[in-house]
Amino acid sequence: MGIMIQHSGVQQLLESHFGQFEPELISKLAEHCVIRDFEADQQLMRPGQYFKSTMLIVEGGVKIYREDQDGNEFFMYQLGAGDACALSMICATRKEQSQISAKAIEPSKALLVPIALMDELMTGYKTWYYFVLETYRSRFEELLEVVDNIAFKSMDERIEFYLKNQRKLSHSDELALTHQQIATDMNSSREVVSRLLKKMEQRGMVRLGRNTITVLF
Amino acid sequence: MGIMIQHSGVQQLLESHFGQFEPELISKLAEHCVIRDFEADQQLMRPGQYFKSTMLIVEGGVKIYREDQDGNEFFMYQLGAGDACALSMICATRKEQSQISAKAIEPSKALLVPIALMDELMTGYKTWYYFVLETYRSRFEELLEVVDNIAFKSMDERIEFYLKNQRKLSHSDELALTHQQIATDMNSSREVVSRLLKKMEQRGMVRLGRNTITVLF
């Protein structure tokens, strides 16, 4: 009975954010997969961890980071409900180690799809197949955009891009961010970020407050 | 008759570098795809171009670049015989614009697989399906490594990585490179590269000559 309730919950979550999936696929997923809850700031995966399943975000938001040997982290992109982690799909299919770290930015739910199921889903369900391809494509493009930013742009342009991104994701011009958080995400230092933000304020691009940055552009 | 000869040539090239493909897949590809030749330094694709087909490299070597608006280019990774461009697969499936530029570094041959064929190949041939997934995975990982380099490492470490890479690809410790080429690939300037290479020579890591860098580490 507990399982039945669980399954119908899965079904409902899938229907609301993965409406493109055919009904049989949704049933299949509801039958074989589980939902896992994450608190804000909790890690969904850490570097060096092995994947046993692919994750689809069904609620909340997740930030994806790249980490180096010294534990520095570099923010790459963010996932929301309806997105999937390409890495967990790719690595999952090869039982590879994760090279990235993922952190929930708010209370979130993810659907765990066992890797054992992947082949069957890919060959049996057209909408799943397209979903996976589309996931690869969009993650790849996001990653290319990340390369653009750090390869061609200076710090102030990168901050601007970062803020635009955050605004889009939070659907608000008031961002609840500290300078330190931004610096950490960009693998820079707080002083540099403060300095550049101050210049942006003087140019009328943002308004700065404690824990808040209001985007004006 | 000319077509017959063409087809058997395709078949042979496929067999030598894509031995994992099942015979029926090779025949299928030989039947529906064509080989295209590229001279050294010729562009396989340029930014803004639309894909009509996916490319498999069957001979030679290709460098993949990201370009910005001002025409600066940033080298990301290199493909050899047996590799495929993930971008051309991903974009091909959506008839998207290319975001990258690809340049042959030596006389090369590529197999052009029409995008119209992709779905049929993916669903009908297991080895093709695995090949595509593996292509996505390895390009994605290469891209992550690129991010690592520019996000975490300093110029001298990046040069070191670049040289190691080139050594692996050319199967030789003697690299035929000018400082200017390296600088262009890394979106830096020739003077900086010269300076750092000189330091590396003093530390005994390389030996420098005109048009050649001998890797000693």
Next chain:
DNA sequence: GCGGGTTTGTGACAAAAGTTACACAGCAGG
């Protein structure tokens, strides 16, 4: 061997980013 190209070496300087050090403002809890 003599120009004229390309490639490399180097010094001086400028700009960008990172570091150190410290002051101070804002807020929360006692």
Next chain:
DNA sequence: CCTGCTGTGTAACTTTTGTCACAAACCCGC
């Protein structure tokens, strides 16, 4: 209201990277 913590502002300095200017070395064809 005081205390202490967190977040921000800022000056001074170092390091790294990029730019400018020019010299020297090398290579090739004549």
